[in-house]
Amino acid sequence: MSTLKAVRGTRDLLPPETALWTRIEETARRVFARYNFGEIRTPVFEDTSLFARSVGEETDIVSKEMYTWEDRARAASEKAQSLTLRPENTAGVVRAYIEHKLGETGQLQKLFYIGPQFRRERPQKGRYRQFSQIGAEVIGPQSSGSESPLRDAEILEMLATLLDELGISGWTLHINSVGSSADRAHYNEVLRAALVDLAPKMCVDCQRRAVTNPLRVLDCKVPEDQPIIETLPKIVDSLDEESKQHLAAVTAALDAAGVPYTRNHRLVRGLDYYTRTTFEFTHGGLGAQNALLGGGRYDGLSEAIGGPKAPGIGFAMGEDRLVLTLQAQEAAQAEKIDAYIAPLGESLNPAALALARELRRAGLSVELGDGSFRLKKSFEAADKAARRIVILGEDELQSGILTVKDFATGTQTKVPRAELAEFLRKPGGE
Ligand code: AMP
Numbered sequence: 001m002s003t004l005k006a007v008r009g010t011r012d013l014l015p016p017e018t019a020l021w022t023r024i025e026e027t028a029r030r031v032f033a034r035y036n037f038g039e040i041r042t043p044v045f046e047d048t049s050l051f052a053r054s055v056g057e058e059t060d061i062v063s064k065e066m067y068t069w070e071d072r073a074r075a076a077s078e079k080a081q082s083l084t085l086r087p088e089n090t091a092g093v094v095r096a097y098i099e100h101k102l103g104e105t106g107q108l109q110k111l112f113y114i115g116p117q118f119r120r121e122r123p124q125k126g127r128y129r130q131f132s133q134i135g136a137e138v139i140g141p142q143s144s145g146s147e148s149p150l151r152d153a154e155i156l157e158m159l160a161t162l163l164d165e166l167g168i169s170g171w172t173l174h175i176n177s178v179g180s181s182a183d184r185a186h187y188n189e190v191l192r193a194a195l196v197d198l199a200p201k202m203c204v205d206c207q208r209r210a211v212t213n214p215l216r217v218l219d220c221k222v223p224e225d226q227p228i229i230e231t232l233p234k235i236v237d238s239l240d241e242e243s244k245q246h247l248a249a250v251t252a253a254l255d256a257a258g259v260p261y262t263r264n265h266r267l268v269r270g271l272d273y274y275t276r277t278t279f280e281f282t283h284g285g286l287g288a289q290n291a292l293l294g295g296g297r298y299d300g301l302s303e304a305i306g307g308p309k310a311p312g313i314g315f316a317m318g319e320d321r322l323v324l325t326l327q328a329q330e331a332a333q334a335e336k337i338d339a340y341i342a343p344l345g346e347s348l349n350p351a352a353l354a355l356a357r358e359l360r361r362a363g364l365s366v367e368l369g370d371g372s373f374r375l376k377k378s379f380e381a382a383d384k385a386a387r388r389i390v391i392l393g394e395d396e397l398q399s400g401i402l403t404v405k406d407f408a409t410g411t412q413t414k415v416p417r418a419e420l421a422e423f424l425r426k427p428g429g430e
Helices: 017-034 048-054 060-065 090-099 149-166 181-201 204-212 214-219 223-230 241-257 319-334 346-361 375-385 394-399 417-425
Strands: 045-047 068-071 081-085 109-118 130-139 171-177 275-283 291-297 312-318 337-343 366-368 386-392 401-406 412-416
Touching: 017 109, 017 130, 017 149, 017 319, 045 048, 045 090, 048 060, 048 081, 048 090, 090 109, 090 130, 090 312, 130 149, 130 319, 149 171, 149 241, 149 275, 149 291, 149 312, 171 241, 181 204, 181 214, 204 214, 241 275, 275 312, 291 319, 312 319, 337 346, 337 375, 337 417, 346 366, 346 386, 346 394, 346 417, 366 375, 375 386, 386 394, 386 417, 394 401, 401 417, 412 417
Parallel strands: 337 366, 337 386
Antiparallel strands: 045 081, 068 081, 109 130, 130 312, 171 275, 275 291, 291 312, 386 401, 401 412
16 A cells, blocks of 8 residues: 655644744734734635635636635535635635625724645745745725825835844845736736737747736746846836825835835736735745745725725735745854954954954854954954854953844844853854
8 A cells, every 4th residue: 555645735844843933923923913913814715706806817826726626515505615725815814804894993904814825836945735824914994094105114114024033134125016907907908019029939828928917927937038028118107196106105114214125127926906016025045936925005805806995905925935044044054153253453363362262262163353354354254154243342352341243133242251152152043
């Protein structure tokens, strides 16, 4: 008899990895609470038409990736129904918002969820058929301020904070606007026209998309198609004045809060319901599946599934990908030495040697910089080799209080010399 295994694209999570999952979820819950989000738990399966009407018939998710089955009637009182394992959670949250008349409270609803999603994709690193998303939605009647660009900026600022608190370094926030549904329709036509001549030179998927859903051409990853895609018209030129102002207000608020971002004209996202702001956080360490999370505004979604007007914005982060990123970072950390000593000026070289001797005798692995290095050079060398850098200047020497920076967290701490060895012995990144 053949041995049974977990189904392709699904995985068992075992200790000690599960401890990391718990830590991520606890951090997310803590951050969500600080921003006044409450938890929502919707069913794992829904009526198939919910996804067809919200995510969109033409999307890859609905057209080929859903786990759908016909649920037969078991009694005369029951109807046969087509059901689907949820491929994403926004549609379920908005359905619940409508079903429970949450709009009638007049309040902005700030809801988060954590749970499994299902898509029949081709499995690879960072892409599974059952995966977990941590997501949140901000939705409400227009009078609750749900359409304000401040909501977009607040969500993005929260995500930057959450990734920092998780200890994920080196992320990039990409931001774009897909405009109103009229802007999108207009842009789709502009693209369709531009693709008439270009599509035959592109991959087969793009040839199909050029006809069925031209916007998706921008998602193409085939290297040969990239130069062609770069020449296509940009959506920003199809935006109406209000959408342009909305985007400008989002980026102005991000600038004020000091959240770094880059404008990405090709970011149109895979789901049909997005309007105006779309965004993605990527991480270089993830390889081909480099999106940590994605999201955007969906001002018409509630109406599209039969509800009242309820503008909203939300995101979903791939928890599996957070785990992969943190594991890679922690492995890189583990290979590093304990500390790098950076003397500030050549006159401090002797004192730096004395300090290195002290720490090495205490059993620590230490690299010694040189006082002739500029501080930037010391930091770069230290970041490659060590978990922490110890800065030794005149002040530090006189006061006996050293400045230590932890590269994983970015935190800087003042440590008395007598406690330094003990401090550096801690694993770091905490
Ligand atoms: P989406 O719902 O497609 O916007 O995806 C949001 C985030 O969920 C992505 O940025 C990924 O981090 C994650 N994600 C989407 N699909 C998968 C998958 N098949 N396996 C693992 N993570 C996924």
